[in-house]
Amino acid sequence: MTNQNQTGWNFDNSYARLPKSFFTSQNQNPVRSPNLIILNGLLAKSLGLNVEELQTVEGVEVLAGNRIPKGGCPIAQAYAGHQFGHFTMLGDGRALLLGEQITPQGDRYDIQLKGSGRTHYSRGGDGRAALGPMLREYIVSEAMDALGIPTTRSLAVVETGEKIARETYLPGAILTRVAASHIRVGTFQYVAKWGTVEELRILADYAIKRHYQEIENGENRYLSLLQEVINRQAALVAKWQLVGFIHGVMNTDNMTISGETIDYGPCAFMDTYDPETVFSSIDVQGRYAYGNQPYIAGWNLARFAETLLPLLHDDEKEAVEIAQDAISGYMNKYQKNWLEGMRAKLGIFNEEKEDAALVEELHNIMLKYRADYTNTFRGLTFDKMEDTPLYGTPEFTKWHELWQARLGRQDESKESSLELMRNTNPAVIPRNHRVEEALEAAVNEGDLSVIKKLLNVLSKPFEHSPEQEEYCKLPAPSNLPYRTFCGT
Ligand code: AMP
Ligand code: MG
Numbered sequence: 001m002t003n004q005n006q007t008g009w010n011f012d013n014s015y016a017r018l019p020k021s022f023f024t025s026q027n028q029n030p031v032r033s034p035n036l037i038i039l040n041g042l043l044a045k046s047l048g049l050n051v052e053e054l055q056t057v058e059g060v061e062v063l064a065g066n067r068i069p070k071g072g073c074p075i076a077q078a079y080a081g082h083q084f085g086h087f088t089m090l091g092d093g094r095a096l097l098l099g100e101q102i103t104p105q106g107d108r109y110d111i112q113l114k115g116s117g118r119t120h121y122s123r124g125g126d127g128r129a130a131l132g133p134m135l136r137e138y139i140v141s142e143a144m145d146a147l148g149i150p151t152t153r154s155l156a157v158v159e160t161g162e163k164i165a166r167e168t169y170l171p172g173a174i175l176t177r178v179a180a181s182h183i184r185v186g187t188f189q190y191v192a193k194w195g196t197v198e199e200l201r202i203l204a205d206y207a208i209k210r211h212y213q214e215i216e217n218g219e220n221r222y223l224s225l226l227q228e229v230i231n232r233q234a235a236l237v238a239k240w241q242l243v244g245f246i247h248g249v250m251n252t253d254n255m256t257i258s259g260e261t262i263d264y265g266p267c268a269f270m271d272t273y274d275p276e277t278v279f280s281s282i283d284v285q286g287r288y289a290y291g292n293q294p295y296i297a298g299w300n301l302a303r304f305a306e307t308l309l310p311l312l313h314d315d316e317k318e319a320v321e322i323a324q325d326a327i328s329g330y331m332n333k334y335q336k337n338w339l340e341g342m343r344a345k346l347g348i349f350n351e352e353k354e355d356a357a358l359v360e361e362l363h364n365i366m367l368k369y370r371a372d373y374t375n376t377f378r379g380l381t382f383d384k385m386e387d388t389p390l391y392g393t394p395e396f397t398k399w400h401e402l403w404q405a406r407l408g409r410q411d412e413s414k415e416s417s418l419e420l421m422r423n424t425n426p427a428v429i430p431r432n433h434r435v436e437e438a439l440e441a442a443v444n445e446g447d448l449s450v451i452k453k454l455l456n457v458l459s460k461p462f463e464h465s466p467e468q469e470e471y472c473k474l475p476a477p478s479n480l481p482y483r484t485f486c487g488t
Contacts, residue, residue, distance in 0.1 A: 007053040007062070011071035011099030012108065015181075018206060019199050022191070023075040026096055029117025029127065031172065033161030034064030037131070038138060038448065040155050043178065047155070048104040054156070063176050064158045065096060065116040072099040076119035080193060081186030081253025082303060084287055087193075090186060090253050091121025094129060097182065108210070110182050111155070115174040128164040131157070131173035132443045133485075135451065136435060137264035138175060143430045143458040144261055149239045150232075151261040152179040171443065180260055183207050185304045186253030192307035204311055211258045222311040226326050230301055232259025234330055237297045238337035241290075242345065243429060244270035244373040248280040249486055250288050250296045252303050266484035269429045271474060273366040273373040279432075279484040294338075298330045344424040345377050346403065347417030350410045358399075358406060365395045372474055377425040381418065382464075426461035427468045430454070432482045433475035 016023065041051045053059050061067035068074060076092035083090075096116040100108045114137075115129025138154040145151050160172035183203075191203050208216055208225055215224035236259050240247065247254070248266035256262050266280035275291025283289075288296060305323035313319035342359045343351070366376055369389040379385040380403075390396040407417055434454055441450040457471050 006050055007059055007069065008047070008049040009062070009069040009071060009099075010048060010102045011069070011073070011111075012102055013071075013073040013075075013099050014108075014206070014210075015077070015097065015100070015110075016073045016075050019195070019202060021078065021195060021199065022187075022203070023077045023097075024120040026074045026076045026119050028065050028068060028074065028096075030066040031064050031117075031160035031162055031174070034060050034066060034174075035159040035161060036060045036063065037157045037159050037173070037442070038135070038451070040138075040142070040153070043153050043155055046103065047101050047109060047178065049101075060158060062098075063113070063156045064160065064174055065113045069098070074098055076121055077182055077187070078121065078190050079184050079186040079253050080190040081184070081251050082189075082300075083251045083253070084283075084285075087189070089121075089190070091190075092119055093122040093125050094119070094127040095177075101178075108180075110177075110179045112177045112179065112182060113174050114177050115160075115172065126164060128160075128162075128172050129174065130164055130166060130170040131159055132170065132439050133265070134173040134175040135439055135442055137177075139435055139438065139451065139455060139458070140264045140267060140430050141261070142455060143461070144245070146459045147239075147243055147426060147429075147461050149243070149245070149261060150236055150259050152177050152256075154178070179256070179262065180258040181207075181210050181256070182262075183210070183257040184253050184262070185255045185257070185300055185307075186251075187257070188304060188307040189252060192310075197310045200307070201311060204308065207257050220312070222308055223322060223326065226305055226308055226312075226323065227329075229257055229259070229304060230326060230330050231333060233297050233301060234333035235259070235337050236261065237294050238334055238341055240293060241338055242341040243426060244273075244290070246270055246277060246279060246288070246290050247293065248278075248283065248288055248484060250293065250300065252300045255297070255300045255304075257304075265486045268432050268482065268484050269374075271372050271374075271431065272370050273363065273376070274370075275367075279482055280486060281483045282486050294331070294334050297334070298327070301330055302327050341424070344420055346380070347407060347421045348410065349412045349416075349420070352406070352409065355406075358402060361395075361399055361402075365390055365393070365399060368395065369393060374426065374429050375472060375474070377421075378427055378464075378472065381421040381425045422464060423462050427464045428457050428461050428471040430458055431471070431475070434471060 044051050062069050074096045078091045081090050096113045098111045101111050118127035134157045141151050141154050155176040158174050162172045163169040164172040191200050212228045218224050254263040268279040270277045277290045278286045305327050309319040312322045371389050379388045385391045438451040438454045441447040
């Protein structure tokens with residue numbers, strides 16, 4: 001007997017009951033000697049899982065893909081996507097959906113193993129993942145969650161005891177990813193391209209049931225689905241911009257229907273404010289630069305709208321008009337979310353027409369003086385601008401006066417303004433040099449203390465405590481730009 005029941009796995013497999021062309025069943029690809037590196041206790045508990053049982057040999061075998069827990073039904077999901085603008089067939093080439101965990105509260109979450117071995121969709125890849133990038137996803141996704149940004153979560157990272165071949169041999173690992181679902185824009189693209197209209201309807205109805213139950217009985221639920229996805233993505237990308245998060249690979253297969261951030265590959269947080277910031281080594285054109293993210297999200301949503309055309313109206317011309325109408329509303333929605341967030345970052349409660357211009361001017365000054373994005377807002381929050389390059393410049397002095405005057409034109413007290421700012425402007429973000437330092441200690445020296453300390457600090461980004469002080473510091477100046485890598 002196993003401990004599966006004690007562990008609390010409580011699977012349903014609704015996706016595996018969808019048409020067979022949506023996925024392939026997948027046997028496990030056992031790894032040599034699984035070793036649990038990190039486990040997210042709070043997340044485990046919220047999923048109804050027993051933290052002690054998860055750490056037993058059997059518990060870890062599940063997280064390594066060596067043992068299928070009772071009720072699990074491992075599948076690899078099919079999807080397509082536009083990668084850097086080019087349409088292609090993709091699918092889970094190195095991931096396995098174990099099943100959908102039904103929590104004690106009755107919520108449903110996909111439990112997916114990433115790095116679990118080859119599947120039907122692996123093409124030339126080995127289906128594996130390296131320890132560094134899986135720990136990186138763990139750190140950044142958990143930091144995003146703590147920042148209040150919708151995201152897939154990370155339950156655990158298990159080392160496989162096997163080496164994988166990249167530029168050099170690296171320790172292999174498997175990340176357990178937890179998601180509202182793994183339905184992507186690319187999932188719709190796959191079914192729209194190679195499935196029947198009936199299958200498309202089944203997928204759309206499934207997505208609605210899973211994420212947008214409130215629209216299920218509405219008049220044109222497929223139009224509502226499009227609008228709701230637009231709403232969530234407009235809100236999501238605005239949140240990214242507000243904290244300086246750069247996703248790095250906003251291909252349509254990396255955009256969820258649920259509105260969660262997914263696929264932490266070459267992502268990174270911006271230090272110095274610059275809309276042209278790009279970290280990903282393969283993004284040579286800057287397609288996914290910080291300042292482009294809102295537009296790319298719009299482009300991806302247009303691809304999503306295209307997939308829905310047969311469901312929007314029987315007449316194709318009318319369907320196109322309906323879709324275009326919905327898509328044309330995206331930018332305004334994004335702007336509204338972003339400006340609302342920016343007002344909060346500046347302690348502003350009410351609305352004035354000139355607010356956008358005030359915000360824009362601050363960005364212009366940050367750009368001119370190469371100021372750190374996070375620390376500028378933190379400096380404003382604590383009225384401690386001395387450490388920033390804006391301090392004492394004529395532009396900033398003038399802007400500061402305008403801002404103070406603006407704060408005077410609302411009923412809320414100065415103290416409420418500062419509180420709003422403290423709760424909106426993080427003290428700590430996963431700064432690249434800190435993340436690298438933690439990964440190096442974990443991967444090269446087997447020392448997990450650095451990563452655990454970092455995770456602890458990142459779990460309370462708005463605490464503004466003295467222990468966080470050192471995590472606010474910028475990296476030492478370097479001649480080499482920070483670079484991140486994809487699919488590693
Ligand atoms: P990503 O860059 O993680 O969004 O992945 C893009 C596509 O490449 C997806 O279909 C992945 O499943 C696939 N892929 C990435 N890495 C591997 C790998 N090591 N082996 C097989 N497929 C992979
Ligand atoms: Mg992907």
